[in-house]
Amino acid sequence: MLTSQRRALISARLVRDGQIVAGELAQELDLSEDTIRRDLRDMAAAGLLKRVHGGALPLAPPLPDLESRQAMSTGVKQRLGRKAADLVRAGQLIFIDGGTTNAELVRALPRDMALTIATHSPAIAALLEKHRAEVILIGGRLYKHSMVSTGAAALAAIGTLRPDIFFLGATAIHAAHGLTTGDYEEAAIKRAIAAQSAETIALMTGEKFGTVSPHHITGIENIAALILPADMAPDTSAPYRQKAVRIIEA
Amino acid sequence: MLTSQRRALISARLVRDGQIVAGELAQELDLSEDTIRRDLRDMAAAGLLKRVHGGALPLAPPLPDLESRQAMSTGVKQRLGRKAADLVRAGQLIFIDGGTTNAELVRALPRDMALTIATHSPAIAALLEKHRAEVILIGGRLYKHSMVSTGAAALAAIGTLRPDIFFLGATAIHAAHGLTTGDYEEAAIKRAIAAQSAETIALMTGEKFGTVSPHHITGIENIAALILPADMAPDTSAPYRQKAVRIIEA
DNA sequence: CTTGACTCTGCGCGATATTGCATGATTTAT
DNA sequence: ATAAATCATGCAATATCGCGCAGAGTCAAG
Structure with a gap:
């Protein structure tokens, strides 16, 4: 999987799920967490997302309903x-x-x-x-x-x-x-x-x-x-x- | 669930319900009460809410909520x-x-x-x-x-x-x-x-x-x-x- | 074809953050 | 006044982090 593909996926997931959990994504893509972390770090530096402990969040919070529902990991x-x-x-x-x-x-x-x-x-x-x-x-x-x-x-x-x-x-x-x-x-x-x-x-x-x-x-x-x-x-x-x-x- | 998400959820609940009950939220999110208490303590220190025995309250009466409700003529x-x-x-x-x-x-x-x-x-x-x-x-x-x-x-x-x-x-x-x-x-x-x-x-x-x-x-x-x-x-x-x-x- | 510079990736390491539990103090309810 | 709930604190286990390093692959110049 190409780096740019992976980063596009991360952006897409942020929109869809409202969050990225580094460990989960690494397991899903069969990559080391380091790679995901590096992606998140770079994308955060580029102003594409907000880095938080454990993963990343979209810069602008998604719709309130979506937020509360997915925050509770339903x-x-x-x-x-x-x-x-x-x-x-x-x-x-x-x-x-x-x-x-x-x-x-x-x-x-x-x-x-x-x-x-x-x-x-x-x-x-x-x-x-x-x-x-x-x-x-x-x-x-x-x-x-x-x-x-x-x-x-x-x-x-x-x-x-x-x-x-x-x-x-x-x-x-x-x-x-x-x-x-x-x-x-x-x-x-x-x-x-x-x-x-x-x-x-x-x-x-x-x-x-x-x-x-x-x-x-x-x-x-x-x-x-x-x-x-x-x-x-x-x-x-x-x-x-x-x-x-x-x-x-x- | 990411820590920052949890804290965002706490803020959202304060606006929605006007209060947080530590024990209830811990049970709902399947976390220990200690974690919720730590969140409340930190957020209180950061000036995001008012800590009270048993939970937390918003610092100021939630003006935006009142506003939006009355905008809907309720x-x-x-x-x-x-x-x-x-x-x-x-x-x-x-x-x-x-x-x-x-x-x-x-x-x-x-x-x-x-x-x-x-x-x-x-x-x-x-x-x-x-x-x-x-x-x-x-x-x-x-x-x-x-x-x-x-x-x-x-x-x-x-x-x-x-x-x-x-x-x-x-x-x-x-x-x-x-x-x-x-x-x-x-x-x-x-x-x-x-x-x-x-x-x-x-x-x-x-x-x-x-x-x-x-x-x-x-x-x-x-x-x-x-x-x-x-x-x-x-x-x-x-x-x-x-x-x-x-x-x-x- | 070879070599060297470069990038990407995974791994190890120590540092930091988060979480749950135990304990004793404090507050609240009855 | 007594029981129950809630709290702060310290501690240990775990998760996550950033960093350096090394191997693998790419590419272009030699």
Whole structure:
């Protein structure tokens, strides 16, 4: 790869991602970090970017929305959300759990798709304003930590639904202990939704693998598909591949 | 995440939220609280914010924010919302209708007040995340235009509540025709909530006065208080003053 | 064809920066 | 008044940095 090509790529990435992380780019291009650092140093001297510890930033900050979203490194979650959206078919009733990863799923859903979407997360419901889909909001007492409806009212409302797909978010996943979360009520709700649904699909970011939280949701064998980042360590994801779960890499 | 990005995020949050809570931000960014504290300490030393126990505050009241908000003509809604918030007492159960004016009411509510707040608006519910109040979310089919729960499920859930105050939003208000709105289901829901509540308080911006929408909610005589802008034409508000309604000017 | 100047790249090294944890002090809430 | 939360500090582990050096490739003059 030519130097000028590489520098053009750096400029393009700054526009696209709003940031450059020297170590990541070196690994991606199979170059030493020194080379990237030299590029960044030179380009900073040429006034093309702002050098910071760990990488570089654009001289003028990008759009506020883009900034805040990518600052929180939602790239992984975006990829998971897109893969999940690919599994949805027109006419289905899908249930979407709370959480920022599932929010990315909503953002990835085509706005004009004919769907019925149920959720117990007000944040997810609010995101669906511009979508054509019919939205069923599950009410109840809001559990403050994860901001989803819980309690008897929520359980009763869920009992009337038979979703085709339940997109599940959990706090932790472990080969032996399955999917777990931190709150008793929250776990009960997720269990109830999963029991009503034809299939449950879990979206999990890498740091959750191999960890366990106090309250059990369901075993891995009850998950129809597990969506996880493609760049995970192979031995981390190996136990789940053996459990005959469908693995989707994003 | 790059350090300088994180600090930029902190600055952005200070403008947006008017405060930083160290523990919350640490959890959200998956960092130790020490790192956030160090950021706040350094930024305070650099004169970018004011360090306080538990987090940080902006140095000066965020003028640009206020400016841009009022440029979007939400200034009136903010004033209405503040006056409405003044009517709330600790320990009460209040029901908050949907809409941007009621969103300002939520923003004006003290975050640490002991309350139970019911709402059928996912947007209002999402705003209450940082509040100490218990939140009861009314579920149902989301009516897309105003993004509130409607239908039998919502009506049933409302029937179990006896709110002290219902903060009502409506599309139109007229001395003879009372409060009206554009959707049949929405009107039915608002009627049901008002019927359950000890008192109903309406927040109305100036342009709604003297107008009528197709579906009737309730008459002016059933409104305990009407909060309206102070800078309205006197003859516009005169008919409502004569109806023995309590008028609160904001 | 050979040689030398030049550039680019990767590696090693010591210096610096960042982060998380432990500890004891301080503040806040109940 | 007591418990819990928050804080500052020191320390150790890790990441990143800048610099010098050497090998590989390029190019042009000899």
